[in-house]
Amino acid sequence: MSRVIVTHKCPICKKIYTDGAYAPFCSKRCADVDLGRWFNGSYAVASEDLDELETEELSEALENAQKSDR
Numbered sequence: 001m002s003r004v005i006v007t008h009k010c011p012i013c014k015k016i017y018t019d020g021a022y023a024p025f026c027s028k029r030c031a032d033v034d035l036g037r038w039f040n041g042s043y044a045v046a047s048e049d050l051d052e053l054e055t056e057e058l059s060e061a062l063e064n065a066q067k068s069d070r
Contacts, residue, residue: 007016010026012033017026025031037043050058 005018007018008020008024008026009016010024010030012025012030015026019026022028022031025034
């Protein structure tokens with residue numbers, strides 16, 4: 001029988017690796033580099049600014065949810 005070797009590509013250094021100890025990274029160093037990027041704000045999730053009406057609607061929905069939990 002033939003064995004299939006699963007390989008992955010590290011998103012930080014682009015190295016091909018087979019060991020999944022630090023998946024999805026190839027090593028602790030690359031995992032730490034990624035964590036550092038999150039900490040210093042290099043990564044960001046895009047968002048839209050809410051207009052005033054949407055903000056009021058969300059506030060009301062939150063208040064109603066909190067009232068129903070009591």
